[in-house]
Amino acid sequence: MAEEVRVRFAPSPTGEPHIGNVRTALFNWLFAKSCGGKFVVRVEDTDQERLVPGAMDAVLDCLEWLNIPWDEGPRVGGPYAPYIQSERLSIYQELAESLLREGRAYPCYCSRDRLARMRDERRVQGFTTAHACECRTMTTQERRDKEAENGAPVIRFGMPTSGVTKVHDLIRGDVEWQNDLQEDFIILKSDGFPTYHLAVVTDDHLMNISHVLRAEEWLPSTPRHLQLYDALGFDPPEFGHLPIILGPDRSKLSKRHGATGVLEYREEGFLPEALVNFMALLGWSLDDKTEVLPVEEIASNFTLDRITKSAAVFDREKLEWMSGVYMRQLSTGDLAGRMLPFLERDLPGDSLPVEQPYLERIVPLVQERVKLLSEADEWTSYFFNDVPEYDPKTLVQRGMDVQGTLGALRRAMDEVASTESFDHESLEALLRAVGAELGLSARQFFGVLRTAVTGRTAAPPLFETMEVLGRDLVALRLESAAERLDQVSQSEEL
RNA sequence: GGCGCGUUCGUCUAGAGGCCCAGGACACCGCCCUCUCAAGGCGGAGAUCGCGGGUUCGAAUCCCGCACGCGCUACCA
Numbered sequence: 001m002a003e004e005v006r007v008r009f010a011p012s013p014t015g016e017p018h019i020g021n022v023r024t025a026l027f028n029w030l031f032a033k034s035c036g037g038k039f040v041v042r043v044e045d046t047d048q049e050r051l052v053p054g055a056m057d058a059v060l061d062c063l064e065w066l067n068i069p070w071d072e073g074p075r076v077g078g079p080y081a082p083y084i085q086s087e088r089l090s091i092y093q094e095l096a097e098s099l100l101r102e103g104r105a106y107p108c109y110c111s112r113d114r115l116a117r118m119r120d121e122r123r124v125q126g127f128t129t130a131h132a133c134e135c136r137t138m139t140t141q142e143r144r145d146k147e148a149e150n151g152a153p154v155i156r157f158g159m160p161t162s163g164v165t166k167v168h169d170l171i172r173g174d175v176e177w178q179n180d181l182q183e184d185f186i187i188l189k190s191d192g193f194p195t196y197h198l199a200v201v202t203d204d205h206l207m208n209i210s211h212v213l214r215a216e217e218w219l220p221s222t223p224r225h226l227q228l229y230d231a232l233g234f235d236p237p238e239f240g241h242l243p244i245i246l247g248p249d250r251s252k253l254s255k256r257h258g259a260t261g262v263l264e265y266r267e268e269g270f271l272p273e274a275l276v277n278f279m280a281l282l283g284w285s286l287d288d289k290t291e292v293l294p295v296e297e298i299a300s301n302f303t304l305d306r307i308t309k310s311a312a313v314f315d316r317e318k319l320e321w322m323s324g325v326y327m328r329q330l331s332t333g334d335l336a337g338r339m340l341p342f343l344e345r346d347l348p349g350d351s352l353p354v355e356q357p358y359l360e361r362i363v364p365l366v367q368e369r370v371k372l373l374s375e376a377d378e379w380t381s382y383f384f385n386d387v388p389e390y391d392p393k394t395l396v397q398r399g400m401d402v403q404g405t406l407g408a409l410r411r412a413m414d415e416v417a418s419t420e421s422f423d424h425e426s427l428e429a430l431l432r433a434v435g436a437e438l439g440l441s442a443r444q445f446f447g448v449l450r451t452a453v454t455g456r457t458a459a460p461p462l463f464e465t466m467e468v469l470g471r472d473l474v475a476l477r478l479e480s481a482a483e484r485l486d487q488v489s490q491s492e493e494l
Numbered sequence: 495g496g497c498g499c500g501u502u503c504g505u506c507u508a509g510a511g512g513c514c515c516a517g518g519a520c521a522c523c524g525c526c527c528u529c530u531c532a533a534g535g536c537g538g539a540g541a542u543c544g545c546g547g548g549u550u551c552g553a554a555u556c557c558c559g560c561a562c563g564c565g566c567u568a569c570c571a
Contacts, residue, residue: 012571047570112569119567123495154569172499181497189569196571220498220566241499248505250563281506281519288508289518308507311564315505318520328533368533428529435529446529458531 005037006210009063009070010200012044013055016261017062019314020215020245020253023279027242027307028213029068030280033299037210041073042203043084046193056084062262066272067295072207080207085199092194092202095232096155096187104231105187107153108135109146136184155188157197157228165223170211170240170304177223185224201225205234213304216241216311217252240304243283246313253314260314269342269373271330274323282312292325324371335367336360339376343384346377351384358383361468365460379460383469387477388455392484397447400440402489408438408448409482413475422471424463431463452481 009025011017025041032039041063043056060075072078082088099105110118110133118133136158138146147153159182166176187198194202204212219241229236247257254260265275273295280298281291284307327335336359343354359380366379382388396405411434419430435445450462453474459465466474 010571014571044571050570108569115568123567126495175498177497183567186569191569193569195569200571215565216499217565218571243500244565246564252565278506283506285507287518291506291519310500312507313505315520318506321520324533366532369531432529442529444529450530454530456530460531462529 003210004208005032005035006040006208007032007037007213008040008042008204008207008209010042010044010203010214011056011059012047012050012196013052013059014047014050015052015055015255016263017055017059018253019260019262019265019279021059022062022066022262023245023282024213024215024242025063025068026066026276026279027284029070030284030299030302031211031213031304032071034302038071039069040078040080040207040209041070041083042207043074044196044199045084045086046196046199048086048191048193058263062266065266066262066276068276085194085203088199088203089192089194091206092198093188093192095202096194096198099157099187099231100155102231103158105155105157106136106138106184107143107147108133108156108184108186109143109150109153110135111150133184152190154186154190156184157187157224157231158184159224159227165226167222167226167239169219169222170213170238171243171307172219172241172309175219175222179223179227182223182227187228197221197224197228201228201232201234204237205229205232209237211238211240213240213242216244240307243308244311245282246311248313250311250313257314265319267374269375270319270323271326271338271373274326275319277326278319278322282314283308292322320371327370328368330367332360332363332367336363339363339373339380342373342376343380346374347381347384351381354384365464365468369460382454382456382459386473387480390451390455392481392488394457395448395451395481395485397444400444400448402485404438404440405448406482406485408435408440408445409452409478409485411438412449412452413478413482416466416471416475416478422467424461424467427466428463449478452478 007028009028011021011025029039031037041060043059045051045056056074063070070076072080073083077083085092096105100107115133135143135146135153135156160179163179164176165179165182166174168174185197186195188194200212203209222239222241226236245253247253247260249257262275266272276295277292277298280295280302284298284302286293286298286301286306330338336356340354340356340359343359344352347354362380362383366376370376370379395409396402400408412431415430415434416427419426431445431449432442435442438445446462447457450459451457453462453466453469469477
């Protein structure tokens with residue numbers, strides 16, 4: 001009988017949550033969902049020096065924003081609590097102690113300098129930089145002497161000096177390492193904190209993790225973990241090493257590549273469901289055609305054998321496209337609700353407050369034009385003021401002159417003021433006829449009106465826009481346009 | 495330097511011996527639609543499947559070698 005699938009995401013709170021981290025979280029969660037397993041979050045805060053206050057909350061906020069819930073972990077608790085490693089120190093210390101007693105680990109008194117020198121020497125000699133110092137074979141007396149002069153040692157794990165360590169990686173297949181090339185790595189630092197290696201192995205075992213799905217950069221430390229499992233008498237979980245995510249220069253995605261923090265994408269107004277879909281496609285695919293699919297469908301079709309082995313370059317342009325796709329799928333009310341906080345943030349103060357019912361009339365006009373919520377203000381600002389800012393000269397369309405443009409504006413003013421129905425269909429019928437009468441093409445006439453009404457040369461359909469703005473505002477803007485154009489042309493003639 | 499992993503259009507990918515002189519998507523170009531911008535439709539360009547050897551009637555797919563890229567090589571994760 002197969003055991004319950006339990007996977008975990010184990011971020012270390014050392015900075016802003018990163019696309020790479022979150023993609024790993026997503027794959028773990030997808031895998032758990034795909035087989036009815038549990039997804040646990042565990043905070044690996046064993047590096048006190050690099051610890052960044054608030055980083056843990058940022059990670060958790062990201063997961064929540066992306067709608068990736070966890071079954072156990074911080075904020076939700078669970079049967080294996082605590083899920084924060086700094087609260088579990090005694091567990092690791094006891095295990096390190098027992099390893100020490102059994103002779104599988106030993107105290108090491110070497111200084112960093114000495115270690116660095118040894119590594120350099122080995123490197124020039126063409127050897128691996130690994131392997132142990134002589135602390136491994138010290139006598140008890142020698143240790144006592146060292147301790148007196150050097151203070152607290154670190155605890156190193158003694159790797160086997162012969163044989164190979166093999167893993168059957170769920171994604172990469174069989175991989176093996178020669179043991180004598182492996183380093184005697186530190187499991188307990190001199191401050192009493194465990195290193196990653198001891199802590200993961202311990203907690204993955206204690207928390208009953210069945211599958212370790214982590215980034216490929218961890219593959220080289222897998223033999224260490226396997227040997228630790230063995231020495232501790234624990235059954236190892238299954239391992240699967242996920243392809244890493246690269247920046248445009250094909251090196252591991254990192255801060256120097258610019259926007260890599262997930263929170264930045266939230267600030268920019270990417271839709272979380274688009275980010276999730278997009279990240280899932282970084283290393284996984286359903287088939288040869290389908291790319292846009294809801295997360296439930298990704299989860300129900302998610303299998304490890306469809307994960308790629310090769311690293312993937314993060315393509316922001318495609319993400320933007322996908323965000324637009326999801327944007328268009330939203331209902332009016334939903335989109336309006338999501339836009340609101342962005343408009344409140346980005347619109348000038350005198351345009352506020354934004355009323356949701358009014359916004360919902362605007363949304364259908366801009367929905368298929370907006371890719372990011374942070375663009376919402378650019379697309380809608382002229383709905384929230386009296387007269388938009390623009391260069392009056394842009395009123396004059398190709399093939400027209402100032403006088404003709406002024407005439408067109410004044411004629412439109414009259415029509416707008418006197419027409420009975422102000423719905424877009426009537427307006428279009430009416431103004432089309434007027435344009436023809438003036439001898440202007442639709443492009444010209446509507447171009448003049450577009451600039452006058454919206455202040456821009458690219459905007460949603462004119463007549464729907466007018467309908468939403470209402471007769472008074474439209475009339476005001478047409479009038480203002482005529483005045484401003486008149487002024488400019490006069491001042492330039494002088 | 496050592497160890498490990500990887501290598502299909504610029505990018506994400508499909509492909510598990512004949513369906514592939516390689517399919518889809520983003521980006522790009524053109525046309526259509528059209529009041530502008532989008533969205534949409536149609537079409538185009540773009541990959542000698544890293545290279546060289548094998549195996550086979552037949553290889554992107556299997557084997558070997560090489561090259562290149564990336565990762566790891568901390569009292570960081």
